[in-house]
Amino acid sequence: MRELKLMKGNEAIAQAAIRCGADGYFGYPITPQSEIMETLMAEAPWDTTGMVVLQAESEIASINMVYGGAGCGKKVMTSSSSPGISLMQEGLTYLAGSELPCVVVNVVRGGPGLGTIQPAQSDYFQAVKGGGHGDYKLITLAPASVQEMADFVEIAFDLAFKYRNPAMILSDGVIGQMMEKVELAEQKPRWTMEYIEKNHTWATTGKKKGQERRVITSVQLESSVQEEFNFKLQAKYREIEKNEVLYEKIMCDDAEYLFVAYGSSARICQKAIEIARSKGIKAGMLRPITLYPFPIQQLQELAKQVKGMLSVEMSAGQMVEDVRLAVNGKVPVEHYGRFGGTIHSPNEVVEALEQKLIGG
Amino acid sequence: MADTYTIISPENLVYKKTDLLLDNVMHYCPGCSHGTVHKLIAEVIDEMGIQESTIGIAPVGCSVLAYNYIDIDWQEAAHGRAPALATAVKRLMPDKIVFSYQGDGDLAAIGTAETIHACNRGENIVMVFINNGIYGMTGGQMAPTTLPGMPASTCPTGRDVKRDGNPLKITELLAQLPGTCFVTRHSVHTPGNVRKTKKALRKAFENQLANKGTSLVEVVSTCSSGWKMTPVQSNKWMEENMLPYYPLGDIKDE
Numbered sequence: 001m002r003e004l005k006l007m008k009g010n011e012a013i014a015q016a017a018i019r020c021g022a023d024g025y026f027g028y029p030i031t032p033q034s035e036i037m038e039t040l041m042a043e044a045p046w047d048t049t050g051m052v053v054l055q056a057e058s059e060i061a062s063i064n065m066v067y068g069g070a071g072c073g074k075k076v077m078t079s080s081s082s083p084g085i086s087l088m089q090e091g092l093t094y095l096a097g098s099e100l101p102c103v104v105v106n107v108v109r110g111g112p113g114l115g116t117i118q119p120a121q122s123d124y125f126q127a128v129k130g131g132g133h134g135d136y137k138l139i140t141l142a143p144a145s146v147q148e149m150a151d152f153v154e155i156a157f158d159l160a161f162k163y164r165n166p167a168m169i170l171s172d173g174v175i176g177q178m179m180e181k182v183e184l185a186e187q188k189p190r191w192t193m194e195y196i197e198k199n200h201t202w203a204t205t206g207k208k209k210g211q212e213r214r215v216i217t218s219v220q221l222e223s224s225v226q227e228e229f230n231f232k233l234q235a236k237y238r239e240i241e242k243n244e245v246l247y248e249k250i251m252c253d254d255a256e257y258l259f260v261a262y263g264s265s266a267r268i269c270q271k272a273i274e275i276a277r278s279k280g281i282k283a284g285m286l287r288p289i290t291l292y293p294f295p296i297q298q299l300q301e302l303a304k305q306v307k308g309m310l311s312v313e314m315s316a317g318q319m320v321e322d323v324r325l326a327v328n329g330k331v332p333v334e335h336y337g338r339f340g341g342t343i344h345s346p347n348e349v350v351e352a353l354e355q356k357l358i359g360g
Numbered sequence: 361m362a363d364t365y366t367i368i369s370p371e372n373l374v375y376k377k378t379d380l381l382l383d384n385v386m387h388y389c390p391g392c393s394h395g396t397v398h399k400l401i402a403e404v405i406d407e408m409g410i411q412e413s414t415i416g417i418a419p420v421g422c423s424v425l426a427y428n429y430i431d432i433d434w435q436e437a438a439h440g441r442a443p444a445l446a447t448a449v450k451r452l453m454p455d456k457i458v459f460s461y462q463g464d465g466d467l468a469a470i471g472t473a474e475t476i477h478a479c480n481r482g483e484n485i486v487m488v489f490i491n492n493g494i495y496g497m498t499g500g501q502m503a504p505t506t507l508p509g510m511p512a513s514t515c516p517t518g519r520d521v522k523r524d525g526n527p528l529k530i531t532e533l534l535a536q537l538p539g540t541c542f543v544t545r546h547s548v549h550t551p552g553n554v555r556k557t558k559k560a561l562r563k564a565f566e567n568q569l570a571n572k573g574t575s576l577v578e579v580v581s582t583c584s585s586g587w588k589m590t591p592v593q594s595n596k597w598m599e600e601n602m603l604p605y606y607p608l609g610d611i612k613d614e
């Protein structure tokens with residue numbers, strides 16, 4: 001029988017982490033996501049699945065604990081909100097540079113600086129463009145419901161291990177804090193050491209007799225070797241872009257105007273579509289589920305059909321740049337969004353559509 | 361008289377390099393302590409028979425490539441973060457033996473927080489701390505452990521404690537924490553000291569097997585290039601200047 005529960009997005013992340021057989025969580029408290037570690041500590045999974053949960057001394061320590069655990073081929077994760085994710089950037093580029101899989105959850109709040117604990121979507125650039133130094137990418141998933149908060153944990157781990165690259169769940173304070181019904185997956189067992197040793201032949205699990213020693217590192221003193229490694233990384237990113245784009249189309253069949261929105265903005269735009277249609281405006285939405293890789297092709301297709309696109313995000317305009325790059329001038333692309341912790345209403349979104357794209 | 365080839369025979373063998381010390385050409389400068397400490401760690405792992413279960417965490421510093429020399433599994437950490445990696449590796453695989461290997465800039469400046477908190481949690485790991493009073497890798501800048509008056513490229517007229525603060529005796533500080541079980545300071549500038557350092561390393565690894573908590577072995581070290589001295593001068597200078605400030609011996613042994 002389906003087991004439905006009512007819980008916060010943050011709690012769903014924690015429950016899903018235990019149930020998908022995660023080996024470790026390392027984190028540092030910050031609003032609006034502290035319920036993730038609080039839920040894990042209350043559940044005490046070390047007694048049931050053997051999962052390690054540890055409160056670190058900082059986000060710098062958490063992400064480097066994640067590095068250590070990932071290097072052993074374990075399913076490890078951390079979570080934080082914007083200021084903490086900024087502190088993790090060094091660790092994230094090391095993880096990408098050492099080709100290590102992990103999951104990082106960012107429940108975004110308004111910035112810059114200490115900013116506000118209220119929801120925002122202003123860490124888009126940091127998430128999808130790399131964030132730390134060097135040429136690398138984070139696989140980035142954007143949940144728009146509590147159910148997706150739960151489901152994306154396992155999807156993120158699968159992608160991270162498939163490509164040996166960190167994956168980020170880019171959420172926001174709305175999705176993290178709101179309560180919805182959610183169906184949790186069945187408990188899966190954690191990987192055994194035998195499984196890890198057989199399947200993750202790069203992991204440092206102790207050098208067995210007759211086996212080459214394994215080294216997890218991102219240092220290449222020889223620039224030609226570094227360049228070759230970078231070509232390899234780039235080839236991997238092209239594969240990800242080819243294979244892993246996820247998106248949802250809502251009311252697109254007859255749409256003349258398109259909202260492009262992810263996460264809680266996508267929820268708001270769903271209502272905005274209803275309002276617009278009641279006014280006779282044929283609005284639809286493309287919701288990117290993966291922000292990296294970005295649904296470029298889908299936007300290009302829709303650009304042949306619609307008269308304009310409105311990128312709706314709780315930021316000063318970040319994803320709008322990628323939408324413009326994708327449609328390459330075919331149709332006008334505008335941005336609308338409240339930011340700094342303020343959330344736009346569906347009516348404001350429709351008004352923006354009318355003013356910025358429909359005119360009159 | 362027997363020729364050399366008959367003398368070099370298994371019966372006459374009095375010393376053999378451990379197989380764990382790889383034959384790769386070492387990048388360390390002549391007179392550098394890093395190489396000697398590497399050899400000791402390799403010998404201890406070999407003698408304890410723990411090669412298959414040991415995971416080393418290398419730092420950023422001159423020993424960033426430590427994994428080229430000791431034949432075990434390694435992870436290379438970001439600058440200062442080795443104790444965080446070691447924490448996770450040990451907690452996720454408690455039956456493995458885990459050690460970090462760090463310089464003074466790595467352990468006592470950029471990584472101070474990770475160092476103190478790993479020790480304070482009593483992580484069941486070994487930390488090897490190479491204190492050469494300087495940033496060797498980046499070309500001889502002032503370290504948290506540079507002595508008062510000692511010149512470095514970022515304090516060319518010598519460390520001015522009014523401007524730069526005093527050298528940080530982090531080892532004494534870490535000994536105050538209940539999480540540490542064995543905190544000791546050694547050197548490798550004479551054969552006698554090399555033997556003592558090896559004994560301390562052995563004890564540190566044995567503590568981990570006995571689940572005793574964090575063991576920290578500091579090795580007061582030479583950096584002939586950073587100090588701009590010959591290897592012989594470095595040893596003498598270390599004895600006369602470093603050792604009075606960083607006295608050798610056990611600080612804590614529980």
Ligand SMILES: Cc1ncc(C[n+]2csc(CCOP(=O)(O)OP(=O)(O)O)c2C)c(N)n1
Pocket residue numbers: 420421422423439462463464465466467490492494495496497498503
């Ligand atoms: C975040 C960061 N900051 C600075 C550096 C540059 N850096 C590399 S090694 C090093 C100092 C190393 O000194 P120490 O830890 O004493 O090791 P030694 O080379 O003396 O053995 C510095 C500052 C770096 N790699 N990463």
Ligand code: SF4
Pocket residue numbers: 387388389391392393394422492496497582583584585586
């Ligand atoms: S610079 Fe100093 S620490 Fe580095 S290898 Fe040379 S002597 Fe050793």
Ligand SMILES: [Mg+2]
Pocket residue numbers: 463464465490491492493494495496503
């Ligand atoms: Mg040094």
